[in-house]
Amino acid sequence: MRLHTLTPWAAAPCLAALLTTACAGEPADATADVDQPFATLLSGDPIHEQVTLDGLYFLKPEIALQLVAGNLATDVFFFLDNRYHFDDCNFSRASRLIAADQEQAVGFLNPSADTPETTFSALQAFARSLHAVQDLYSHTNWVEIEAAGLVDESLGAWSVLTPYSVLTPSNVMIVEGQPPRGTRVSRDARLPYPENMRVTVQRGAERWLGLVSGSVDYEPGDYCPARIRSTHEELNKDRSTDTDRTLQHEQAKALAMTQTTHEWCRLRALTKARWGEAGEQRLNTWVAAGATPPDCGAP
Numbered sequence: 001m002r003l004h005t006l007t008p009w010a011a012a013p014c015l016a017a018l019l020t021t022a023c024a025g026e027p028a029d030a031t032a033d034v035d036q037p038f039a040t041l042l043s044g045d046p047i048h049e050q051v052t053l054d055g056l057y058f059l060k061p062e063i064a065l066q067l068v069a070g071n072l073a074t075d076v077f078f079f080l081d082n083r084y085h086f087d088d089c090n091f092s093r094a095s096r097l098i099a100a101d102q103e104q105a106v107g108f109l110n111p112s113a114d115t116p117e118t119t120f121s122a123l124q125a126f127a128r129s130l131h132a133v134q135d136l137y138s139h140t141n142w143v144e145i146e147a148a149g150l151v152d153e154s155l156g157a158w159s160v161l162t163p164y165s166v167l168t169p170s171n172v173m174i175v176e177g178q179p180p181r182g183t184r185v186s187r188d189a190r191l192p193y194p195e196n197m198r199v200t201v202q203r204g205a206e207r208w209l210g211l212v213s214g215s216v217d218y219e220p221g222d223y224c225p226a227r228i229r230s231t232h233e234e235l236n237k238d239r240s241t242d243t244d245r246t247l248q249h250e251q252a253k254a255l256a257m258t259q260t261t262h263e264w265c266r267l268r269a270l271t272k273a274r275w276g277e278a279g280e281q282r283l284n285t286w287v288a289a290g291a292t293p294p295d296c297g298a299p
Contacts, residue, residue: 045239048072051134051253052127055260058291063123070127071134082219084128086136087232089176089213089224091161094132099158101129102263106270111278129158130263134256138237140213143251144197147172147209150259155269155296163223164201166208173201173208176223185210187228194248197235199228265296 083094108122163176199210214232271279
């Protein structure tokens, strides 16, 4: 059940106010009229906003607005940090950053310190993690190699995406840094998109599809092997207006939304593990009256 419809297209006094207070390091005033149209201040294609709102459809509008603002602020404050965008094949550090931001969010959810300030801080930390997990599907070749499911479907802390480890159940290998001895990576750049984004990893008689992301020349630290390197422009699926990648854009967006919903379940599980029922109850106050949250199952 969707309690509220916040379209991210149109003018943005709410978001402007939220970003202004976020920049000032103060809790955002979440009392704005959430029925007015919502906007992005950063681009003309508000994908992060839409994915966040649709993936967390069950939250109170004022909570959802703060998460959207924190998500967009990540693009401003961490523009050159490839970990927040899963660029440059920096998988291990990006996954550690997601886990660290979510651990910070859980710390702020201490039920004995339930204040507007700690709620704001928890929302901002969680929003930063959402930005990264959403970019993962747009900035990597997860869609192009037709990998199964989500990158991380656990309810524990985000797993470290260790270089040249194999993910389950997708059986995809993380490509980061130079291949170990006896391992070969390959990509046929002569093929048309999306076939040219399929990376193969071979070790002896074993073969896997490889997960890579696009390289961004203005971000420090590129961990993609030169043999299979592709640029961000060649691989990203950020915009719905890229007509040659419309299908892949929609697939990446759907996966990002599903992962966003799953991150709520992860946050609940981590909060309950640390703070017990009281912590879980604090998170329940973020849910809109009459909404039906996802069935998160047992951690």
